[in-house]
Amino acid sequence: MQEHIQAATAQRQHRLAIEQLGPEDHDRIAAHFLTLSDDDRQLRFRCAADADWIGRYVAQLDFARQTLLALVAPDGSVAGLLQICRFRTAGGRCAELAFSVDPAHRGRGLGHRLMALALAHAQTVGIGRLATEVAPANRPMRAVLEAAGMEFTREDDDLIGTLAVVTQPVRLAA
Numbered sequence: 001m002q003e004h005i006q007a008a009t010a011q012r013q014h015r016l017a018i019e020q021l022g023p024e025d026h027d028r029i030a031a032h033f034l035t036l037s038d039d040d041r042q043l044r045f046r047c048a049a050d051a052d053w054i055g056r057y058v059a060q061l062d063f064a065r066q067t068l069l070a071l072v073a074p075d076g077s078v079a080g081l082l083q084i085c086r087f088r089t090a091g092g093r094c095a096e097l098a099f100s101v102d103p104a105h106r107g108r109g110l111g112h113r114l115m116a117l118a119l120a121h122a123q124t125v126g127i128g129r130l131a132t133e134v135a136p137a138n139r140p141m142r143a144v145l146e147a148a149g150m151e152f153t154r155e156d157d158d159l160i161g162t163l164a165v166v167t168q169p170v171r172l173a174a
Ligand SMILES: CC(C)(COP(=O)(O)OP(=O)(O)OC[C@H]1O[C@@H](n2cnc3c(N)ncnc32)[C@H](O)[C@@H]1OP(=O)(O)O)[C@@H](O)C(=O)NCCC(=O)NCCS
Pocket: 036, 040, 041, 043, 044, 097, 098, 099, 100, 101, 102, 105, 106, 107, 108, 109, 110, 111, 112, 113, 132, 133, 134, 138, 139, 140, 141, 143, 144, 147
């Protein structure tokens, strides 16, 4: 019976909503980043990000150039966050991706779900290429990116993953 209740609770916890976050979600975004360990913060932000640093980072997010998509638990907390930073190159519209999943929600496919959201978003708004910077030792992140078909090149101590987005041609009814 106890196991039954635990399984039902776990299932409920994984009914996550997809939400686009904005400046009004400052506190929820910061609270999510604060769930990350020191090592996670190093992988995510490339620095030893303490609470003050995270507060400043979230305050300066430019929502005109970035899209933040969240997987949100029933209590409103952010279980997983995808940051999509758009930019242009001579070759067209691109975006850099950054991922984070609350340690309490790891290993259940949220990283893969965020990557699927990135692809769907890119196809919808016409982004032709996705890129992510990842530390070679970051096996979980690499597993997610590799599963999506990203290809890696080495740049200094990092790997740069890139993926050309295949856009579906729109079929118009005759
Ligand atoms: C990377 C991160 C987003 C993955 O989130 P997650 O929800 O646990 O990811 P998933 O459950 O979708 O999948 C994780 C994959 O990594 C694999 N994995 C997990 N731990 C691993 C390990 N120690 N070694 C090798 N692979 C590992 C899993 O097997 C899974 O791959 P599979 O589906 O092919 O089996 C999460 O670990 C995180 O937030 N890390 C800290 C921030 C960070 O590193 N961000 C990346 C820089 S942008």
